[in-house]
Amino acid sequence: MSTMTTTTAPTRTAKPLPTPLKVGLSRTGLEVKQFFREKEQLIFTFFFPIIFLGIFSAVFSGTEFADGVDAATYFTPGMIASGIFLTSFQSLAITIAMERDEDLLKRLRGTPMSPQSYFIGKIGLVLATSVMQFALLLVIAGLALGVDIPTEPVKWINFMWIFVLGTASGSVLGIAFSVVPKSGKAASAVVTPVVLLLQFMSGVYFVYGSLPAWMRTVSEFFPLKWLAQGMRSVFLPDSFEANEPGGSWQLGTGAIVLSLWLVAGLLIAQRVFRWTRRDAG
Amino acid sequence: MTDNDIAVRVRGLVKRYPDKVAVAGVDLDIHRGEVFALLGPNGAGKTTTTEVLEGYRRADEGEITVLGVDPARGDRHWRSRIGIVAQSSRDEAELSVAELVSHYAGYYPSPRDPEEVIAWVGLQEKRKTRTRKLSGGQRRRLDVALGVIGNPELLFLDEPTTGFDPEARRQFWTLIENLRTEGTTILLTTHYLDEAEHLADRVGVIADGRMIEIGTPETLGGRGARTARVSWLDADGAHEVRTDRPTAEVAALMARFNGEVPELEVRRPSLEDIYLELIASVGVEPAVLEGAVR
Numbered sequence: 001m002s003t004m005t006t007t008t009a010p011t012r013t014a015k016p017l018p019t020p021l022k023v024g025l026s027r028t029g030l031e032v033k034q035f036f037r038e039k040e041q042l043i044f045t046f047f048f049p050i051i052f053l054g055i056f057s058a059v060f061s062g063t064e065f066a067d068g069v070d071a072a073t074y075f076t077p078g079m080i081a082s083g084i085f086l087t088s089f090q091s092l093a094i095t096i097a098m099e100r101d102e103d104l105l106k107r108l109r110g111t112p113m114s115p116q117s118y119f120i121g122k123i124g125l126v127l128a129t130s131v132m133q134f135a136l137l138l139v140i141a142g143l144a145l146g147v148d149i150p151t152e153p154v155k156w157i158n159f160m161w162i163f164v165l166g167t168a169s170g171s172v173l174g175i176a177f178s179v180v181p182k183s184g185k186a187a188s189a190v191v192t193p194v195v196l197l198l199q200f201m202s203g204v205y206f207v208y209g210s211l212p213a214w215m216r217t218v219s220e221f222f223p224l225k226w227l228a229q230g231m232r233s234v235f236l237p238d239s240f241e242a243n244e245p246g247g248s249w250q251l252g253t254g255a256i257v258l259s260l261w262l263v264a265g266l267l268i269a270q271r272v273f274r275w276t277r278r279d280a281g
Numbered sequence: 282m283t284d285n286d287i288a289v290r291v292r293g294l295v296k297r298y299p300d301k302v303a304v305a306g307v308d309l310d311i312h313r314g315e316v317f318a319l320l321g322p323n324g325a326g327k328t329t330t331t332e333v334l335e336g337y338r339r340a341d342e343g344e345i346t347v348l349g350v351d352p353a354r355g356d357r358h359w360r361s362r363i364g365i366v367a368q369s370s371r372d373e374a375e376l377s378v379a380e381l382v383s384h385y386a387g388y389y390p391s392p393r394d395p396e397e398v399i400a401w402v403g404l405q406e407k408r409k410t411r412t413r414k415l416s417g418g419q420r421r422r423l424d425v426a427l428g429v430i431g432n433p434e435l436l437f438l439d440e441p442t443t444g445f446d447p448e449a450r451r452q453f454w455t456l457i458e459n460l461r462t463e464g465t466t467i468l469l470t471t472h473y474l475d476e477a478e479h480l481a482d483r484v485g486v487i488a489d490g491r492m493i494e495i496g497t498p499e500t501l502g503g504r505g506a507r508t509a510r511v512s513w514l515d516a517d518g519a520h521e522v523r524t525d526r527p528t529a530e531v532a533a534l535m536a537r538f539n540g541e542v543p544e545l546e547v548r549r550p551s552l553e554d555i556y557l558e559l560i561a562s563v564g565v566e567p568a569v570l571e572g573a574v575r
Contacts (some may be wrong), residue, residue, distance in 0.1 A: 015390035015391050016390060017357050017358060017361060017389075017390050018387060018388065018389075018390070022387075023387060023388060026384060026387050027384075030376065030380070030384055033375075033376065033380070034373070034375045034376060037375035037376075037411075038375055099372065102370070102371055102372040103367065103370060103372060104370075104372035104373060106337070106367065107365070107367060107370065107372065107427075109337070110335060110336075110337070110360070110363075110365040110367070111360060111365075111385065111388045111389075111431070112357040112358070112360040112361040112388050112389060112390075112431070113357075113388045114357060276337070
């Protein structure tokens with residue numbers, strides 16, 4: 001600090017504020033940078049489904065599920081669904097809880113940044129990471145594990161809306177759930193078990209049809225089950241539909257349940273979101 | 282005095298929490314271009330008062346204007362005219378100094394130049410360092426950089442030098458003096474009386490949610506507060522007299538003791554002594570005081 005100089009203060013004129021969208025996109029860039037610099041996030045959110053897909057296809061390599069569907073093929077849609085849920089719900093619930101605890105949210109609230117910009121940044125982060133994760137999963141499944149990647153346009157159209165509804169509902173629910181952990185340190189410990197439980201019950205790690213009926217009933221209330229089922233409709237052969245409980249992909253019901261969670265999450269997030277810690281009065 | 286000369290105007294600020302009254306009727310005027318230091322023991326209401334002015338909390342009663350606007354209704358444009366340096370921060374650990382400062386510059390309509398601000402707080406060698414790896418003092422300087430990047434008219438500094446070594450504090454003071462020279466109004470809360478004495482044009486002392494005195498560091502405590510004290514020891518014990526003529530007092534003592542005066546001491550009360558007397562006069566417990574003075 002020995003070479004201290006004064007800065008030239010720009011004249012204060014009534015210049016317009018930067019638009020919330022511009023600041024939001026700048027926040028997106030910052031969020032993505034931070035995400036890939038944090039090892040914990042990178043491993044437990046980004047690479048987790050990819051690692052699990054590798055493990056599961058190795059463990060069940062000799063097992064044929066039905067109609068020539070091998071382990072890698074069966075678990076690919078589940079891991080894609082799981083990945084979407086991790087990059088949206090888990091990632092946002094944990095990071096926002098930590099950012100609140102570290103007073104980052106309070107600092108931001110003290111600047112002219114619009115709240116919209118903050119959420120644009122978060123949504124941008126979720127989109128960027130989930131698209132990258134999906135691409136990586138697809139490349140590994142297709143090239144290394146020999147999974148057949150669908151080519152029919154109608155499957156990819158279905159994929160698009162399931163992906164968008166899944167990331168959107170996961171994001172708003174993650175934003176809402178970020179108020180549950182009492183501290184930043186507790187965030188992982190509170191959020192991760194919830195996600196794990198949902199993954200087990202929603203048939204990400206097992207063949208959904210083989211789960212006990214009561215567990216399937218419980219999972220039907222939550223979005224991940226519908227997300228996973230929707231992804232199975234895209235990545236498994238049409239003949240596999242007969243193996244689903246009820247013999248159908250249930251895409252219509254899935255769309256309704258995911259949309260309901262999206263709306264509910266949006267309403268809850270608006271009500272419960274806070275910029276300061278709970279103990280801050 | 283016109284409204285244009287007033288940066289902060291507070292009349293009858295009251296803020297209650299479920300378990301206590303944090304601020305019980307504070308009045309305060311801060312002039313533009315002034316460095317105002319808010320002193321007081323922990324729990325006296327400093328932080329609550331500041332957070333109301335910053336727009337983080339709503340006052341239960343009172344008339345408050347900050348840069349002509351009620352902070353409870355402060356919009357983004359108002360926010361672009363103030364800067365806040367809160368207490369200890371540890372957020373955004375994975376971003377570098379340069380990344381953060383230029384990102385925050387993008388929030389404001391007419392920000393300062395990020396590289397200039399980084400150089401000004403003395404972090405140019407650390408500009409590519411992630412904030413996680415900064416020392417406490419460096420992190421504090423980064424906080425100041427983020428607080429001034431928007432070129433604020435009014436800057437809030439909450440205990441900016443807590444945990445600094447003496448040299449770092451002196452360097453930090455120079456930063457603040459530079460800002461004052463440029464005409465930035467500063468509201469400083471601090472536990473360090475020498476800091477207030479060095480930096481502040483005026484000082485306000487808060488205790489028990491009330492402003493018990495406002496004055497310049499020289500006049501705080503009223504007339505006579507800075508009178509010299511002469512103390513010594515004799516067979517009856519310790520003595521202390523307050524006098525405007527300490528030299529005459531010492532000469533008289535020399536004559537009486539016929540030479541060396543045991544434990545002779547002549548001193549003028551520091552701002553810290555005056556502050557402690559002020560706080561003691563309103564009956565704040567010493568336990569609370571210890572925390573306040575260091």
